[in-house]
Amino acid sequence: MRIVQNISAALAAYGLIQRGGLVFGDGDVAPDGPAGRPARSVLLVGQAGAAPWPHFQRWREAQPASPDNPLDSWSREVIGAVALVFGARAVSPSDKPYLPFQQWAMRAEGLRPSPLGILMHPEYGLWHAYRGALLFEVELQFGEVRKQSHLCDLCVGKPCLKSCPVSAYSETGFAYEQCLGHVRGPSGGACRTQGCRDRNACPYGTAYRYPDDVQAFHMKSYAGL
Known part of the structure; x- marks a missing residue:
């Protein structure tokens, strides 16, 4: 547990946090650790x-x-x-072949997806992200994963499915082309500068909501503008 605490202190210098971790079991296909052998533990960042x-x-x-x-x-x-510093191998969600970051996150933090696909966190709502992970060839000790209330189950109105001007998100999935066309088009200015309206409509974790300039950066990247 001490190494996990030390890693948390090192990450804090960059505004990052450790997001839980897990020890790979016999049924897991573990990626290679720093020395090329299958990793035993992963700590999410x-x-x-x-x-x-x-x-x-x-x-x-x-x-x-x-x-x-x-x-x-x-x-x-x-x-x-x-x-x-800590003798680990760093990996990224954008590495190819893609690693199962979302599955790791659900196991490490006990989270479930929202209707938008983003994992719903009981404190942060939809305003959080996974930036990478550290792979170790030793078993780290992590705290017990607490059972989390899934806030989406408690949300009656589901405003996240009703705020998009082109109804890109629905219970049947995500209309990617429809969303992208709107964000790139003449009527998508508010989405480009203030972020996804469906995401912003979520009532949870609002204290962590990204400022407009941060949301604009992500929307520009998403739309390839």
Whole structure:
């Protein structure tokens, strides 16, 4: 448990937090750890709210040229630096072949998906993210995963399915092309500058809601603008 606490302190320097972890079982296909052997443990790294944003912005301003995916690049750099200190292998949600980050997260934190696909957190609502993970070839000790109330089950009105101007999200799935066309089009200005209306309509975790400039950054990246 001590190493997990030390990692948490190292991540805090970047506005990041550790998001729980798990020990791989016999039925898991574990990715390689730092020395090329199958990992025994994974510790997830992420954020709550927009805490990493000032750290990311300072890093971005110091770059001689902006990379194609600056937030991914920053995340890889800072989580990789922490991995070196603690003898881990850093991996990213955008690595290919893709690793099962969402399944790891559900096991590590006891979360379930919202109707938007984002995992619903009992404190952060939809305003959180996973930026990477640390793989270890030893078994780390994690606290017991507490059973969490799934807030979506308690939400009667489901405003997250009623606020999009083109009804991109529904109980049958996500109309990706419809959403993308709207965000890129002349009537999508509010979505581009203030974020997804369905996500913003969720009544939970509002204290962690990303500021408009952060949401605009993510929407621009999503729309390829």
